[in-house]
Amino acid sequence: MSLPPTALSITGLRKRFGANEVLRGIDLTAQDGDVISLIGASGSGKSTLLRCIPMLEVPDAGTVSVGADSVSPKGGRLSRAEEAVARRMRGHLGFVFQNFNLWPHRTVLQNVVEAPLFVQNRSRAEAVDEAMVLLEKVGLTDKRDAWPAHLSGGQQQRVAIARALAQHPRAILFDEPTSALDPELVGEVLKVIRSLAEEGRTMLIVTHEMGFAREVSSRVVFLHQGLVEEDGTPAQVFGNPGSDRCRAFISGHFDRNR
Amino acid sequence: MSLPPTALSITGLRKRFGANEVLRGIDLTAQDGDVISLIGASGSGKSTLLRCIPMLEVPDAGTVSVGADSVSPKGGRLSRAEEAVARRMRGHLGFVFQNFNLWPHRTVLQNVVEAPLFVQNRSRAEAVDEAMVLLEKVGLTDKRDAWPAHLSGGQQQRVAIARALAQHPRAILFDEPTSALDPELVGEVLKVIRSLAEEGRTMLIVTHEMGFAREVSSRVVFLHQGLVEEDGTPAQVFGNPGSDRCRAFISGHFDRNR
């Protein structure tokens, strides 16, 4: 039996902003169907790590591979050839931004069908049909023609999720996808993520909701001071964390939800 | 004994966006020292309600009072006189936006001292000293000279909280103040809110984190279809909700955190 294909792999990733070295050598691999939760203190570099994968931030060192494509930028810049590879990689990735980043000049539906129509050149009818199914899933069919500026925070976040899913990406990167959602909707998102995992898609989820992380993930990664400090199943990490730092971090949550 | 002063009172508040009537007659009063959590589904109008208090959205009907000032706008517009009253009201209110709305052209410290210096005309030394104490509380002293665009989501949210507190407002309106915070920081914010309540300040907090709501608040209000559907102590609302709708909403959370 051959090894399962590696959907996503990160090795030796480093990134600094000025004097502040945020990522100091991150290694992480994900197979198809993995759901990895990334937890850590605010400012610990979770978003930066996520943003390095599609090269929105260009790392100072290290390699990022998505499927067969792989980029190892040097000196915080992409060469022309690397930029092309990065673009191919992005085609296989979905991304849900921490602050949503909806396109203000497109309606809800237009935001969702934009990439299918203008990147993947699918037919309009098909793209719209699928978009409507996705909007149905996140409970926004009645807002299809609204402008992003007229949506509530949670509605914007759900559009962002639908927009990422509409691309059929092999791997999806979520940056706090439930931060603006109420408990019921969190449950819905949980369902969606589970069904995607069953389809074999890989997901990397930054989250502060430990309950959600426990429920959804096959693996939990704890980031601390620019390094991966814990990496294991939810049971391991939440039940019996190896480091004191991780224990202290998690206890903050479980204390309150006792 | 006289009645305790009413810090904040809302009566018969209505607001519609086009055909969508979001608030359909809200009544709510808060005394000094009250901490009220506002919960409800995404899109139920929580942010709109909060934004109506300082007249960022002008209600279609109803009255808002803060301390001795009171405004009852008609037809979704403020007259010049009402605008002046509203501005006086705002001077007594702090507001933490759902999407932070930091001033991008000012550093962290400048964001925090802006209102003390340019609205309340306090001395620079005093304002800076106090700002540093607040930044210390939210763990951001080392970011004092950073630009908002260079902060992580959680860091931005903490600046927004510090900015609101720097005004010494009588009442503070928080729109999901912990959405981007890790469990430890949520604990810190909880502490800050408790100490403010002890000082007698009034707080109105929109939140999706039921655990947090339970810990922090003296009263919980559940919003549904533009009306207040539940209003009681955390024990009442979470332990024994009156309406089915509220029970279903809450169970989403406690199921997962069982």
Next chain:
Amino acid sequence: QERKKLVFATEGTFPPFNMTRPNGELYGFELDLLAEVAKRADFDYEVIAQAWDGMIQGLVDGKYDAVIDSVTITEKRLEVVDFSLPYTTGGSTFAVMKETGLELPGTGTFVDLDDTAATERAVAAIAEVLAGKTVGVHVATIQADFLNQYLADKGVTIRTYQTGPEVYQDLMNGRLDAGMASVTNISAFLEKNVETAMATGPSFKGGVMGRGSAIVVQKGNAELADKLSAALKSMSDDGTLEKLSNQWFGMVVTPKL
């Protein structure tokens, strides 16, 4: 006792009629002429420089009393302002570049446009050579009127320019086959380009070519016009005018008044 000074406006950019020294001082044929006129008519005056745009409006508005800027008397202009007697009546002719080999008949002769038969003969001869060619001229001048009236319908393309010098510029650049201007103006051009360019064709006078250039005064200011005219007349009578003309143009372009 102080006498009120008369203010004259001129452009200061039209050699050799009026020019400007780097220090702003104005000089030229018209300045010398004016000095002599002032002496004879016994008035104090000053001359100010003013761009051509707005020159007449300034006069009408009373910002100054008269304009001396090689302005030709025409019927239309008489509706708006008054003129003194004319002080130049040099004819108009054509300029061409030597390398084009173009040459018009009648060089050195005079044609009076009031003499219809002679005019027709001369125009027909020129038109034969210029048919299909392009002739440049300063916009809304008597030369432009002449071209429009006599040559426009004979297959000659007429192109009008906002200033005089641009006609010569385009002539040298090869966009024009010929340019038309006053003899005085062309001789100033030839002074610098005598190797490459030349004047050709007859010199036209009278008719649409108007009654010569004169000093312009406000409509109805007959007193000043008469005073100026009288001085000019006396200069013409005693030959001063001719002398000045020879001094500045090397030929006589002034009328016998």
Next chain:
Amino acid sequence: MDTGFLSTIFVQLLKGVPLTLNLGVLALLGGGCLALVLNLLRVTRTGNAVASAYVFVFRGTPLLIQIFMIYYGLAGFGFIRQSVLWPFLREPYWCGLLALILNDAAYTSEILRGGLRAVPKGAVEAGRVSGMTRLAILHRITLPIAFRQALPAYSNEVISILKATALVSTITLMEVTGIARAAVSETWRAVEIFLCAAAIYLALSLLVTRLTAWAERRLSPWQFGESP
């Protein structure tokens, strides 16, 4: 006022409108494309230097001087008169249009640059992660937002190009101002004639103002609370 004279002049001036519009529209089209190219150049270091130099020269000198330089200056070089370009450069129309295009491009590229600044960074990132090419991001995200932000400033440019076409009257083109100036030196009734010309330009720019206001609403309905 002499209404008979006014109406004759007015009719005369109207004959210049087609040329004014022709020059204005083509200058804006050509200038717009060139401005876009200039902004695209700014991505690379040398490109940025080239674009800056271009803007510096063409924004830094009066259009009138540019027109003169192109019309009279270029023609002064023998080799240009021998070149294949001469049939074009010989014509005042093409020289005038060229000058207007080059000038408009310099101004428009600055306006566009300001608009590009106002595009939220996140919107561009969202385009990049969805796998869009540079061109697609430009055409689907950046430009629509940037153009909308730049529209008020751009409407200034449209109007000033409209008025700038007046300067080509200096190189023998008879558009509205050319006709007006000819009429002035003929009749010397500057105020009446220029008032007529002003009325024509005012009408044209009123049209432009209306069009841009309409475009503002069309291009950014989300700021006006309209649904598509």
Next chain:
Amino acid sequence: MGDLALLGFGPDGWGLALLRAGLLTLAVSVAAFLCGLVLGTGIAWARIAGNWPLRKLAEAYTVIFRGVPDILVIYLFYFGGRQVVTAIGTALGLPGPFDISGFLAGMLAIGLISSANQSEVLRGAYQAVPKGTIEAGRVVGMTRITLFRRVIAPQAMVTAIPGMGNQWQSVIKESALVSVTGLVETMRQVSVAAGTTQEHFLFYAAGAVIYLIITTLSDQVFRLAEKRSLRGHAGGGI
């Protein structure tokens, strides 16, 4: 090309005259631009925040001063201004004669034209300011003035500065039109020199250089302002 000595500073050189003209161009431009900035800000403010009649008035003002060719505005100020000033003076019983100086008329005319244009640039820039940051200012109780000074203006600068740079450049060049009022600024001096010496190209080129020098110097000011305005800004670009 002509004789370069013509551009020198000797008795027959035009250097000094051109220098003086250049300085006058600069003076007229600066005065007109500042006049336009003050008025333009007011107009933009009226259009954004004014009540209905004020808004319509500001709109009409913009349309007229943007739409009428500049030369005519200058004409009206120079020639009409004198009549207005005289009427006012007489009404006040002051001893005449009255006139409006060429500098004042030119500066006012160009300033008014520019104010209409600047108001449009500013309005566009205002609309590009994220609404949330304005709300954040309102909720801390800022007055309109403070809000404008501390929140709106600094952010609007980012979009406005290139547009304002354009306006400044236009003003410099429009200043050439004031020569009809008798002021000897660069363009007028150039045409006088060119006409007198018949060295058109030499002097037009010299004129271009003078304008470029003024532009270069003033560009530095705008560049500096732009740098300042961009602090903390994380906007797009291509």
